Amino acid sequence: MAALVRGLRAGRVLRGLGSVQGIVSPQCRNVRRGFHRATLLRLADDSKSGTSVPPPSFHEVPTAGESSSSSEPLEDGQPNTSYQDQSGEHGEDYETEEQLQVRILTSALEFVPEHGWTVEAIAAGAETLGLSSASTGMFNNGAGDLVLHFVAQCNAQLAETLAEQHNLVQLGQAESKETAEFLRDAVEMRLRMLIPYIDTWPQAMSILLLPHNIPDSLKHLSTMVDDVWYYAGDRSTDMNWYTRRAALTGIFNTTELVMVQDSSPDFEETWDFLDNRIKDVVNMANTAKQVQATGEALVQGLMGAAITLKNLTGMNQRR
Amino acid sequence: MQRFVRPQLMLRGSQQTILPTAGQPCRNSISAVPCVRGRGYSVLPPTNDEEEKAMLHRMMRVDHAGEYGANRIYAGQMAVLGCTQTRPLIQEMWDQEKQHLSKFNEILGDNRIRPTLLLPLWNIAGFALGAGSALLGKEGAMACTVAVEESISEHYNSQIRTLMEKDPEKYTELLQMIKEFRDDEMEHHDTGLEHDAESVPGYQLMKAIIQAGCKAAIYVSQRV
Numbered sequence: 001m002a003a004l005v006r007g008l009r010a011g012r013v014l015r016g017l018g019s020v021q022g023i024v025s026p027q028c029r030n031v032r033r034g035f036h037r038a039t040l041l042r043l044a045d046d047s048k049s050g051t052s053v054p055p056p057s058f059h060e061v062p063t064a065g066e067s068s069s070s071s072e073p074l075e076d077g078q079p080n081t082s083y084q085d086q087s088g089e090h091g092e093d094y095e096t097e098e099q100l101q102v103r104i105l106t107s108a109l110e111f112v113p114e115h116g117w118t119v120e121a122i123a124a125g126a127e128t129l130g131l132s133s134a135s136t137g138m139f140n141n142g143a144g145d146l147v148l149h150f151v152a153q154c155n156a157q158l159a160e161t162l163a164e165q166h167n168l169v170q171l172g173q174a175e176s177k178e179t180a181e182f183l184r185d186a187v188e189m190r191l192r193m194l195i196p197y198i199d200t201w202p203q204a205m206s207i208l209l210l211p212h213n214i215p216d217s218l219k220h221l222s223t224m225v226d227d228v229w230y231y232a233g234d235r236s237t238d239m240n241w242y243t244r245r246a247a248l249t250g251i252f253n254t255t256e257l258v259m260v261q262d263s264s265p266d267f268e269e270t271w272d273f274l275d276n277r278i279k280d281v282v283n284m285a286n287t288a289k290q291v292q293a294t295g296e297a298l299v300q301g302l303m304g305a306a307i308t309l310k311n312l313t314g315m316n317q318r319r
Numbered sequence: 320m321q322r323f324v325r326p327q328l329m330l331r332g333s334q335q336t337i338l339p340t341a342g343q344p345c346r347n348s349i350s351a352v353p354c355v356r357g358r359g360y361s362v363l364p365p366t367n368d369e370e371e372k373a374m375l376h377r378m379m380r381v382d383h384a385g386e387y388g389a390n391r392i393y394a395g396q397m398a399v400l401g402c403t404q405t406r407p408l409i410q411e412m413w414d415q416e417k418q419h420l421s422k423f424n425e426i427l428g429d430n431r432i433r434p435t436l437l438l439p440l441w442n443i444a445g446f447a448l449g450a451g452s453a454l455l456g457k458e459g460a461m462a463c464t465v466a467v468e469e470s471i472s473e474h475y476n477s478q479i480r481t482l483m484e485k486d487p488e489k490y491t492e493l494l495q496m497i498k499e500f501r502d503d504e505m506e507h508h509d510t511g512l513e514h515d516a517e518s519v520p521g522y523q524l525m526k527a528i529i530q531a532g533c534k535a536a537i538y539v540s541q542r543v
Contacts, residue, residue: 226431235428237383238438 101138104129105149112197117143117204144213147204151217154193155224162186162231179232180278186228187252187274191259195267201260225249251277362492363430375493376432377541378478382497383423383434384540385471388441389416392467395449396460405457408514412464412507419500435540444536448529459525461516466526468508470533475501 095103108125115121119142123133139145168174177185194201208217225248234244254277259270363379366372393413400409427434435441452463475497482490482497519525 230431237424237427237434241434242436 097138101145102149104131104135104138105146106153108146109150109197112146112200116200117147117207119143122146141213143207144210147207148213148216148220150197150204151208151220154190155220155227157193158186158190158224159227161189162227166231176233180282182232183228183248183251184274184278186232187248187255188271190224190228190252191255191267191270191274194256194259198260205256205260221249221252225252247281251281361429362426362496364489364493376430378481379423379426379430379432380435381474381537381540382478383420383427383432384438384441385474385537386416386420386423387438388445388536389467389471390420391442391445392449392463395446395451396453396463397449398446399450399453400457400460403457405460405514408510409460412510415503415507419503422496436543437540441536441540444532448532452525452529455519458515458519461511461514462519462522462525463529465508465511465516466529467533468504468511469526470530470537472501472504472508474533474537475504 104122104126106125107128108122110128111121111124115124119136119139122136122139122142122145126135127133136142141148165174169176197204207213222245225245228248229244234241236244251274255270255274258273259267262270264270363375366375390413393409393416396409397406397413400406426432448463448467449460453460455462479494479497479501482494487494516522
């Protein structure tokens with residue numbers, strides 16, 4: 001009986017969502033994106049991670065809430081009260097599609113070690129929330145949605161932690177780190193988030209490399225690398241902006257690859273590899289600086305020689 | 320016997336290292352993380368709308384590229400005409416451009432705006448344009464200045480129009496800054512005209528080519 005009621009409720013939700021699907025417009029998409037971000041961070045708060053929601057999302061939530069009432073006018077016979085409720089934890093009748101999707105994907109992560117990064121994991125996650133496993137139909141990208149959600153969640157967590165550390169340094173309650181050490185710690189922190197899923201991570205990586213997932217995975221990667229450099233103190237506005245981020249992307253990707261086949265206790269080999277890569281990059285930077293300085297000195301020397309020559313031949317005089 | 324004069328060649332505009340050297344704390348090798356709470360205001364209004372943010376970032380990116388290019392143009396002109404009587408004139412205009420550039424550097428850093436990927440291209444092209452026009456003499460350099468400053472002023476004007484159409488009150492500080500910079504550029508333009516820019520042979524042709532180049536540069540920098 002309870003299952004029947006649940007099924008009916010799920011059916012109503014799906015019908016309501018189905019009617020909304022047809023009116024997606026660019027404006028709606030932006031709203032949804034705003035939602036997605038806001039709810040993602042909110043749900044990260046509600047879930048076991050227990051990290052605090054960063055200030056920017058507070059601005060997002062009210063504006064997202066106000067526009068929700070205009071973007072989804074066709075919920076079947078349900079009161080359109082989603083803008084009043086932002087906790088996302090009440091029954092699925094009162095939340096948006098985005099919030100629901102995020103909740104399902106978050107609970108699906110528990111089942112990844114068992115089912116891998118697949119639609120079965122999403123179905124299992126949906127069932128723990130009391131929804132029918134047919135709700136996986138909401139996810140057009142299937143396992144890709146799950147992997148991208150996980151990556152986004154990890155990146156958000158990393159950004160929050162870095163922001164907190166940054167605040168402590170600003171308040172003078174913590175020492176600021178050397179750049180190399182900061183990068184090392186940030187990459188290690190981010191890679192450690194993969195540890196619970198490390199056995200199935202190669203599957204996730206291959207999903208991220210599928211052509212239709214590449215734009216999103218690149219976007220997540222570039223945002224993460226930008227965040228790390230920002231909190232490391234990079235404010236460059238020339239080619240250094242690009243070379244630094246490219247270097248860190250290379251370090252991160254290669255270390256990730258080493259990590260998936262590392263069997264040492266607590267991934268010591270991976271962290272050693274990471275140390276060595278960062279040292280390499282620092283050495284390369286030093287060498288580049290030296291080459292540049294030598295080059296400049298050489299040019300100044302040549303100019304001096306040219307001037308001397310001009311003076312000797314009397315060409316420098318004005319007649 | 321003339322005074323021994325050594326031309327100063329600026330090989331690189333930026334003094335920043337590619338990556339920090341080991342053993343140095345964060346603050347020394349990269350600019351210190353600014354204390355955001357210390358700043359009284361920000362030129363760009365804070366926003367959560369993605370499209371608006373993208374638009375503002377694009378505007379700042381292309382303005383930054385423009386000032387960077389102008390900086391390099393004056394550097395090129397100075398390299399050729401640095402020993403002549405036009406030196407103080409070029410130096411003054413160059414100093415103002417340096418001020419503009421540092422303001423944009425600040426904005427890009429504070430708002431985490433990506434600089435355009437084509438900066439090395441504008442580095443070389445700007446220097447070459449400045450040096451090349453200066454080889455035609457003082458009038459050539461002034462003609463180049465007139466053409467470039469006219470393009471930049473037009474560009475700033477269109478940005479001002481865009482912002483005024485959207486929401487003048489929200490963008491007050493930004494509008495003020497752009498207007499100030501536009502007025503500076505117009506001043507350079509007028510200075511160029513005063514100093515016989517129009518007397519260079521092929522003035523109209525040169526001006527047309529340079530302005531076409533500037534338009535192309537602006538178009539591309541907005542997108543890359």
